[in-house]
Amino acid sequence: GNVLNGLYTPDVPSTDRFVLIFVEAPHSILGIIEGHIILPLPLDRFAGDLELMKDKKVQTS
Numbered sequence: 429g430n431v432l433n434g435l436y437t438p439d440v441p442s443t444d445r446f447v448l449i450f451v452e453a454p455h456s457i458l459g460i461i462e463g464h465i466i467l468p469l470p471l472d473r474f475a476g477d478l479e480l481m482k483d484k485k486v487q488t489s
Contacts, residue, residue, distance in 0.1 A: 436471075444469055 429438040429447060436449060450464045471478060 438469055438471055442469070447471075 429436055429442070431437075431449075436447065438444075438447060446466055446468050448464060448466050450462070452460050452462050455461045467474070
């Protein structure tokens with residue numbers, strides 16, 4: 429799959445069963461913070477869960 433403008437799109441013909449998304453973000457006090465999420469594929473089976481995560485922003489200050 430690939431990430432474009434912060435949106436992950438899975439590779440449709442892939443036989444992978446999950447995707448691991450890892451992120452680093454600057455924080456004014458803690459420095460660089462890291463996080464991850466593991467999502468099962470295909471993502472369309474979890475449309476409701478993914479909708480809850482759309483357009484979520486984290487303040488860095």
